[in-house]
Amino acid sequence: MKLFIKFDINTICSxxxxxxxxxxxxxxxxxxxxxxxxxxxxxxxxxxxLKKNLSPFGFEVVENQKSVLVQKIKDAxxxxxxxxxxxxxxxxxxxADKLNHSYGYLSNVFSEVTYSSIENFIIIQKIERxxxxxxxxxxxxxEIAFLLNYSSVAHLSxxxxxxxxxxxxxFLRIIKKRRENLK
Amino acid sequence: xxxNALHILLADDDEDDRLFFKDAFEExxxxxxxxxxxxxxxxxxxxxxxxxxxxxxxxxxLNMPKKTGKECLIEIKKTDHLKNLxxxxxxxxxxxxxxxxxxxxxxxxxxxxxxxxxxLKKIINEVITLNWHYHTSGLNRDNFLLSLK
Amino acid sequence: MKWIPNFNSSGSLRFIFIIAIFILLxxxxxxxxxxxxxxxxxxxxMHTYEINIQLEQLMSAIKDAETGQRGYMITRNSRFLxxxxxxxxxxxxxxxxxxxxxxxxxxxxxxxxxxxxxxxxRYVSFENxxxxxxxxxxxxxxxxxxxxxxxxLMENIRFQxxxxxxxxxxxxxxxxxKYDEEISxxxxxxxxxxxxxxxxxxxxxxxxxxxxxxxxxxxxxLLISSGLMAESEVIGKFSTWQWDLESNKIDxxxxxFRLLGEEPKSxxxxxxxxxxxxxxxxxxxxxxxxxxxxxxxxxxxxxxxxVRKDKQIRYFKSTGKLLVDQxxxxxxxxxxxxxxxxxxxxxxxxxxxxxxEKSNQExxxxxxxxxxxxxxxxxxxxxxxxxxxxxxxxxxxxxxKEYITKIETSAKRMRVLIDDLLLFSRTNTTKKxxxxxxxxxxxxxxxxxxxxxIDDKKAKITVSxxxxxxxxxxxIEQLFINLIGNSLKYSQPDILPTISIESEKVLAAxxxxxxxxxVKKYHKITFKDNGMGFDTQFKETIFVxxxxxxxxxxxxxxxxxxxxxxxxVENHKGYITADSEINIGSLFTVYLPE
Numbered sequence: 001m002k003l004f005i006k007f008d009i010n011t012i013c014s015x016x017x018x019x020x021x022x023x024x025x026x027x028x029x030x031x032x033x034x035x036x037x038x039x040x041x042x043x044x045x046x047x048x049x050l051k052k053n054l055s056p057f058g059f060e061v062v063e064n065q066k067s068v069l070v071q072k073i074k075d076a077x078x079x080x081x082x083x084x085x086x087x088x089x090x091x092x093x094x095x096a097d098k099l100n101h102s103y104g105y106l107s108n109v110f111s112e113v114t115y116s117s118i119e120n121f122i123i124i125q126k127i128e129r130x131x132x133x134x135x136x137x138x139x140x141x142x143e144i145a146f147l148l149n150y151s152s153v154a155h156l157s158x159x160x161x162x163x164x165x166x167x168x169x170x171f172l173r174i175i176k177k178r179r180e181n182l183k
Numbered sequence: 184x185x186x187n188a189l190h191i192l193l194a195d196d197d198e199d200d201r202l203f204f205k206d207a208f209e210e211x212x213x214x215x216x217x218x219x220x221x222x223x224x225x226x227x228x229x230x231x232x233x234x235x236x237x238x239x240x241x242x243x244x245l246n247m248p249k250k251t252g253k254e255c256l257i258e259i260k261k262t263d264h265l266k267n268l269x270x271x272x273x274x275x276x277x278x279x280x281x282x283x284x285x286x287x288x289x290x291x292x293x294x295x296x297x298x299x300x301x302x303l304k305k306i307i308n309e310v311i312t313l314n315w316h317y318h319t320s321g322l323n324r325d326n327f328l329l330s331l332k
Numbered sequence: 333m334k335w336i337p338n339f340n341s342s343g344s345l346r347f348i349f350i351i352a353i354f355i356l357l358x359x360x361x362x363x364x365x366x367x368x369x370x371x372x373x374x375x376x377x378m379h380t381y382e383i384n385i386q387l388e389q390l391m392s393a394i395k396d397a398e399t400g401q402r403g404y405m406i407t408r409n410s411r412f413l414x415x416x417x418x419x420x421x422x423x424x425x426x427x428x429x430x431x432x433x434x435x436x437x438x439x440x441x442x443x444x445x446x447x448x449x450x451x452x453x454r455y456v457s458f459e460n461x462x463x464x465x466x467x468x469x470x471x472x473x474x475x476x477x478x479x480x481x482x483x484x485l486m487e488n489i490r491f492q493x494x495x496x497x498x499x500x501x502x503x504x505x506x507x508x509x510k511y512d513e514e515i516s517x518x519x520x521x522x523x524x525x526x527x528x529x530x531x532x533x534x535x536x537x538x539x540x541x542x543x544x545x546x547x548x549x550x551x552x553x554l555l556i557s558s559g560l561m562a563e564s565e566v567i568g569k570f571s572t573w574q575w576d577l578e579s580n581k582i583d584x585x586x587x588x589f590r591l592l593g594e595e596p597k598s599x600x601x602x603x604x605x606x607x608x609x610x611x612x613x614x615x616x617x618x619x620x621x622x623x624x625x626x627x628x629x630x631x632x633x634x635x636x637x638x639v640r641k642d643k644q645i646r647y648f649k650s651t652g653k654l655l656v657d658q659x660x661x662x663x664x665x666x667x668x669x670x671x672x673x674x675x676x677x678x679x680x681x682x683x684x685x686x687x688x689e690k691s692n693q694e695x696x697x698x699x700x701x702x703x704x705x706x707x708x709x710x711x712x713x714x715x716x717x718x719x720x721x722x723x724x725x726x727x728x729x730x731x732x733k734e735y736i737t738k739i740e741t742s743a744k745r746m747r748v749l750i751d752d753l754l755l756f757s758r759t760n761t762t763k764k765x766x767x768x769x770x771x772x773x774x775x776x777x778x779x780x781x782x783x784x785x786i787d788d789k790k791a792k793i794t795v796s797x798x799x800x801x802x803x804x805x806x807x808i809e810q811l812f813i814n815l816i817g818n819s820l821k822y823s824q825p826d827i828l829p830t831i832s833i834e835s836e837k838v839l840a841a842x843x844x845x846x847x848x849x850x851v852k853k854y855h856k857i858t859f860k861d862n863g864m865g866f867d868t869q870f871k872e873t874i875f876v877x878x879x880x881x882x883x884x885x886x887x888x889x890x891x892x893x894x895x896x897x898x899x900x901v902e903n904h905k906g907y908i909t910a911d912s913e914i915n916i917g918s919l920f921t922v923y924l925p926e
Contacts, residue, residue, distance in 0.1 A: 058318075074319075115212050116312045124316055131326040158780070165293070165330025170283065174328065177287040199712050206719075275707055278758065279806065298714035298747065 004136050013059070020053045035068070070113045072099055073106055074121065081125040084147065091122055127163045130156065134172055141168055188214040189311060192238035194226040194255070195219070195273065196247045200296065204242070207303045213311050223250020227258060230265055237268060240314055242294075245274040245285070253288065260289035267324065269314060277332045286328055295332035306331050348536040355529045362521055373511045380504040383433050386426045387493045390447075393422035394454060394489065398482075401458050405465045416458070423451060440499060447492045450485060457482040562586055568669075573601065575664035577626070577654075591648075591670050593640030611637035611645065621650075625664055629654035635671075647675040699757035703750050710750065714743045752892035756877075759807060759899045769805045771798035771857075775833070778812035785820050791829040798835050799855050801924060807900045814893045815920055819861035821887060824915070831861045837926070846907055846923070853926040854906070860919045865912040874910060897922075 014030065021028050021036070024046065029037045051061050076098050080091060092103040095118070099106060110118045126148050133139045133147070145156040160168045193204050201219050208217050218238070220226045226243075227250065229235055241259075245252035252272065259265045271292035272285045282293045292310055297303050309331065317327050397419035403412030427448060434440035457478050464475040562585065565571050571588035575581070582603065586596035592609050599605065603622065610618045614636035625631040631652035637645050652666035717740050725733055775795055779786065786793065793816065816831060823829035835857045840847040847854055866874065866881050873879050877895040894910075897920075901908040905925050912918035 114312075114315070116316075120312075121316065124313070124322070128322050128326070132323070135326065161780075164328050165332065166282075166286075166328060170279075171328060174283055174286040175326070177283075178289065181287060197708075199715075203715055203719075275711065276704070296711060298711040298718070298743075300715055300718040302718075303715070 006136060013057075016057055017054070017059065020050070020059075023053065024050060026050075066109050066113055069099070069101075069106070069109050073110055073118065077118070077122055077125055081122070081129050081148070091118075123159060123163055127160055130160065130168070131171065134168065135175060188216045189240070189315075190236065190238045191215055191217045191240055191242065192229075193217065193219050193242040193244075193273070194221075194223070194247065194252070195242070195244040196222050197244070200244070200273075203300065203303060207300065207307050210304055211307055211311060213315070215311075223247045223252065223255050226250070226255055230259065231262075237265070239318075240269045240271055240292075240310065242271045242273045243290075245272060245276070245281075253285065256285065256288050256290060269317075269324070269327070271310060282330055282332065286330075291324070291327045292329045293331065344539055345536060348532050351532055352529060355525050355532075359522060359525055362525075369511050369514055373508060376504055376507050376511075379433065380500045383430065383500050384497055386430050386433065387496055390423060390426040390430070390451075391490070391493055393419040393426065394451065394486070396422070397455070397458060398486065401461060405461065420455070427451075437499075437503065440496060443492060443496050443499070447489065447496065450489050450492060454482060454485045454489060457485055566590070569673075570667060570669045573666045573668075575603075575666070577662040577664060588668065591646070591668060592638065593642060593644065609638045609640070611639050613637065625652045625654060625666075631666070646670055647672045696757060696760060699760075700754070703754040703757060706750050707747075707754075710743060710746050713739070714747065717743065749890045749892070752890040752896070755810065756892055756896050756899065759810070759896055759903065764804055764903060766802040767805060768800055768802050769808070770800045771803070771808065771835075774803075774805060774809040775812055777809050778816060781809075781813055782817055782820065785817070789820055789823060789829055791820055791823070791831060793831045793833070795833040796835055798833075798857065799837075801855065801926075803904060803924070804900075807903060811897050811900045811922070814897050815859045815922075818893060819859065819863055819918070821889070822861075822863040822865075822918075824862065824864050827862060829861060829863060831859065834858050834860075838923075843923075846909070848905075848925075851905070851925040854923045855926065857922045857924070858919060859922070860917065862917040865914045865916055865918050867914060868912060871910045871912065875908070 017036070026038055026046075047061065054061065073095060076095055077091070080094055095106055096103040107118050110116075110121070114121075130144050130148060133144045134141075139147070141153045141156060144150075145153045148156070150156040150159070157168055160166075160171070164171065166174070191208065193201060195201055195204070205217055205219075208215050220229050226247075230237070243252045243255060247255075252274070256270060256272070259268060259270065266289070269292070270290050271294055272290045273294045273296060274281070274285075275296050276282075277295045285293055294306055294310070297306060310329065313327075313329055316322060317324060396415045400412045400414070400416035400419070404410065404416070427444075430444055431441075434444055460478040461475060461482060463469050464471045464478060561572075565585055565587035569591070571591050572585045573588050574583045576583075582601040584601045588601075589596040589598060607615060607618065617634065618636055621631055621634045631650070633649055633651050635647070635649050638648055639645055647670070649669040649671045650666060652664060655663050655665055657663065717736060720736060725736070728736075772795070775798060779793065785791075816833075819831045820829055835855060838854050838856045840849045840851055840854060843854075870881055874881060875894050875898040878891040879895075880889060880891040882889070898908055901922055901924070907923040909921045910918065911921075
């Protein structure tokens with residue numbers, strides 16, 4: 001029997017984080033975007049222990065300010081891509097607005113830290129969502145193009161191909177055949 | 184960026200290709216650690232070894248003696264502790280059927296060996312960047328497909 | 333079995349026969365009646381003359397009496413009285429006879445009574461005359477009276493007798509007339525019946541002789557055709573056999589014997605005898621098939637081997653059908669073909685085919701592997717060249733720099749050649765899967781492949797609606813790429829390239845020298861450009877492998893592109909032609925079957 005399980009990373013991560021923090025008896029409040037305010041200051045050892053506990057699950061305690069900002073930018077972008085209202089936000093305006101910095105500044109910090117651009121990241125996220133919509137929601141390309149604010153199906157296909165190197169139809173075909181292979 | 188160096192493993196029997204690869208990785212912005220194996224058997228032995236630290240990305244040549252890249256790919260995907268490896272096929276063929284075939288059998292990335300060194304550098308950059316995004320941004324590894332030919 | 337001509341004789345003959353019998357019976361009854369009638373009429377005549385005679389006898393008796401009386405009266409001799417006395421008896425006898433004879437006519441009976449009265453009166457007169465002529469009682473006056481009276485009575489009697497005779501005559505005449513009438517018809521009747529019978533017999537004769545003629549003709553035809561059949565069996569190397577299921581009799585045609593390696597009619601065929609000839613491997617199959625025909629009324633083609641007396645093995649192909657004719661009898665008709673020659677030929681062909689396929693496969697894999705393996709060292713050359721950094725180049729000699737550049741160029745050219753060769757071999761070797769594809773999709777893919785060049789040259793490409801056809805998608809895409817790519821490559825330097833692609837359906841009949849007429853319709857797709865064109869004399873050679881019309885320094889190219897196009901079109905059982913005018917443009921036409 002086939003099941004599609006969609007999971008919300010945020011829920012899982014928050015729960016795990018909460019668990020681990022509570023294990024260390026740390027009182028905290030969550031500020032969203034992975035930002036945590038600890039009631040008390042943590043010692044270096046405590047910090048190391050926390051890092052050790054969190055690392056098996058890929059958690060990283062980010063101390064660098066810029067990294068924090070980049071993380072926020074990423075989260076904001078993800079939120080933008082994954083919400084369904086078609087208000088045609090221009091992403092630059094949206095980010096500048098949300099994070100209270102000029103887009104130019106955000107762009108620079110992002111490139112500095114990640115060595116890749118915000119635009120690139122946005123495209124990657126959109127294509128990722130397109131993949132999800134294709135596989136799990138089984139939406140058509142036309143529907144996906146509309147939902148993700150592409151000017152046309154051709155535009156979506158071209159971007160898909162440019163990002164992944166294969167056409168959306170080829171992608172779908174391959175994933176299907178992969179699943180059949182695994183049976 | 185990544186605190187730890189990115190761990191890369193290349194399985195290729197050709198000396199020159201390994202040289203190109205090494206040189207290209209040296210010129211990449213990210214910190215990397217590159218290891219080599221020389222054929223399919225050696226690769227599987229290496230991977231099955233419990234002491235081995237698994238690489239972040241495995242670059243796999245298809246035309247290898249003793250055990251072909253495809254055979255290794257299939258075996259890796261069948262092995263529990265290996266099946267989540269990010270695998271990039273690194274090959275001379277550019278036929279769509281071959282590419283699709285490797286994707287179907289579980290490869291995440293397909294790279295056609297370029298005949299220009301700068302092109303190789305560019306490709307490796309793209310792979311690393313994308314891979315990093317997959318690591319850090321919660322993207323679905325099952326849907327990670329990239330074809331560079 | 334409808335082809336047996338239906339001879340009508342039996343039906344009509346029966347009919348004619350029955351009619352003839354009836355006619356005969358009729359005729360006999362008429363003849364019998366005729367006879368009877370003749371009998372009757374002669375009897376009637378006799379009857380009348382009998383009466384006549386009797387009446388005359390009566391008269392003569394009375395005359396005798398008269399004469400006797402007269403004699404006595406004259407001579408007074410009593411001897412003369414004897415006849416007078418005897419006459420009375422005679423009269424009585426005659427009278428009795430007459431009474432019998434006239435029993436059938438009441439009128440005559442009346443007359444007879446009257447006559448009788450008259451005769452009695454005469455006798456009374458006789459008595460009186462005798463009395464009055466006796467000397468004792470002589471009375472001349474009375475005597476004269478009575479004599480005179482007697483004379484009148486005699487006349488009356490005579491008169492009455494004549495009357496009676498006349499009546500009888502009349503009766504006779506009437507009756508004879510009646511018979512005559514009746515009799516006169518009979519011969520007429522008989523003759524007409526006779527004629528009718530004659531006509532029927534003639535008809536019957538005609539029918540029978542017609543039938544006989546037809547029978548003879550059919551017989552002849554049958555003989556000829558069975559002769560031809562036997563000949564064709566010999567020529568065509570097949571034979572027939574029949575098995576009458578009711579009488580269980582099996583008939584072999586002459587050639588059946590010969591095919592089995594025996595002399596015609598050399599043995600009596602039975603079911604078992606045939607099986608003896610069948611090769612042991614196939615015996616079971618054949619037994620089942622024979623049973624199969626009886627059950628299913630037909631035998632689909634069955635292939636088996638037989639072994640002849642001379643140990644030769646022949647390959648047979650047989651089929652059969654159960655026929656039921658008009659009378660309901662079941663006959664199994666079987667046909668055997670000796671296909672040994674074809675079979676052996678087939679085997680040879682098969683072997684040759686296998687060899688060809690193997691050699692083809694070897695060639696194909698050689699092609700593929702060669703191109704593939706050639707790529708490796710080439711790639712190395714190019715990569716190493718690209719490793720020679722600008723810094724390195726700065727310190728080497730000018731000639732060395734130049735040499736490296738030339739190596740680069742040659743390597744590039746080799747790459748293109750190998751790529752094209754690889755493409756060419758792939759056009760041949762990969763499985764040819766025909767899928768119904770929308771050519772517009774393939775066109776779009778081709779355009780996106782050439783997107784950069786199109787942008788570069790600012791080319792304008794227009795396309796009409798393309799059909800959906802059963803094609804090998806990637807090959808047709810390659811076709812588009814090659815043709816459009818060519819148009820872009822050979823565009824005129826200062827004119828923006830315009831390429832228009834159009835499609836229409838055409839009939840094979842309109843292009844008799846070019847298209848295969850067994851496929852009725854083709855899709856004609858034209859690729860028209862305004863490029864530099866080529867000389868029409870080359871319109872066939874440009875499709876030849878490695879043929880180029882320009883030097884490679886002027887235009888990069890391998891000469892394989894159009895050869896690949898031709899191969900692709902041929903894979904789809906289509907055709908491709910080219911036409912051009914220098915400095916005006918070129919037109920490539922692709923015909924793909926419906």
